Amino acid sequence: MIYIGVTGWGDHHSLYPPHIKPKDKLAEYSSHFLTVEVDASFYAVQPIKNALKWVNETPDQFRFVVKAYQGMTGHQRTDIPFETKAEMFQAFKESLEPYQQANKLAMVLFQFPPWFDCKKENVNYLRYCKKMMGDIPIALEFRNQSWFSEKYRSSTIHFMKEQGWIHTVVDEPQAGDGSAPTVPVATDSNMTLIRMHGRNVHGWTRPKNAETNWREVRYLYKYNEKELLEWKEHVLTLAKSSKDIIILFNNNSGGDAAGNAKDFQKMLGIEYEGLSPKQLDLF
Template identity: 70%
Template sequence: MIYIGLTGWGDHYSLYPADLKAKDKLAEYSSYFPTVEVDASFYAVQPIRNAEKWVNETPQSFRFVVKAYQGMTGHQRTELPYPSKTEMFEAFKASLVPYIEADKLAMVLFQFPPWFDCKEEHILYLKYCKQRMANIPVALEFRHQSWFAKPNREKTLTYMRTDNWIHAIADEPQAGDGSIPIVPEATNQQTTLIRFHGRNVHGWNRPKTKSTNWREVRYLYNYNQAELLEWKQRIKVLEEQSQDIYLLFNNNSGGDAANNAQTLQQMLGIDYQDLASQQLRLF
């Protein structure tokens, strides 16, 4: 099955009535899309009550891609709020229980930072992460070009297949070492993830001078018809390699993610039948 959705559900204003309260946005979102990426989990391990609430607000067929906590991927450079890495991983896994019990966890996404390059130390850490996560499905997204440079590309893919990582394929600007090319190959027969970050080459890398709106500029991009048609062809090939394909649009600085997702859905001829009801809009 192909699941199309967005990263987060709070900022996609084109989907929602102007007076919709924040607490009602996920339920409204799930009337449009069958999956979403939980970004809040990157900034802090979420209380179990949050996952319970989100699970209860969505249809039975809805699926969550939960982003790994930043302390687990090396983004957080300050002191971690846990006595040890083991306790950090255990706390994160405990926060996943409501998703797992409701059969709504698609995967946990480990997105590593641009300085996480291809070297033995980091390969060992990937193995540690996989071991700590045990049987929970995990996806792997790199941000350093070295993993898919010519000498390493096939070794990286082989390692991911061997350790059963879900490949998080990225569509992003080609802007030096801190970006990776499109590598449309599945590494897990059950699941593949594709994340659309946009192609804003000039805004991708953090400027040397401080910029208050850099992250907003970074994901400012609207995919055109030709670019989405290219992905339609890639997705058809990936369907032969992996049973479930998850597509998440992250290019929402200008509010383009929802429209791009719906356009690609139309191109693929998908009509989701088991979304949340929209009847409440009539009252």
């Protein structure tokens, strides 16, 4: 099955009726799409009550991609509220239990930072992550092009297959070392993840301490029909190697992600069954 959605559910205003309350947005979101990325889990290990609420607000067919906590991927190196890595991983795994019990956990996404390059130390850390996560499906996204350089590309793909990582295929600006190329290869026969970040090179490379909030410009991009048609071919090819494909649009600095996701759904001729009912009146 091909699942199409977006990253997060809070800021996609085109999906919601006016004056909708934040607490009602996920239920309304699931009347449009059957998958979403949970990004709150990147900033803090979420309390179980949050996952329970989200699971209960979505239909049976809904699937969550939960982003790994930033301490697990090396984005946050100080002030981590855990004494050991083992404690951190254990707390994160416990936070996943409601998704697992409801059969709504598609995977956990490990997105590594631009400075996480292809070297022995980092390869060993990936092995450690896989060991700590056990049989939980985990996806791997790189933000450093060295992993797919001519020297290491085949080894990286072989490693992911051997270790049981789900490949996160990306579309993003090609902006030097701190970006990864599109490598439309499946490493897991059950699942492949695709994340669409847009192609705004200038926004991608803007310093985080710039006057304008970097998040407001980094993902400022709207995919055109030609670009989506290119991705249609990628998706149909990948679907021959993976049973399920999850596609998440992250190009939302200008509010374009949900619209592009809808466009892509139509382009692929997909009509989802089992969505939540739309709310006609909100008070």
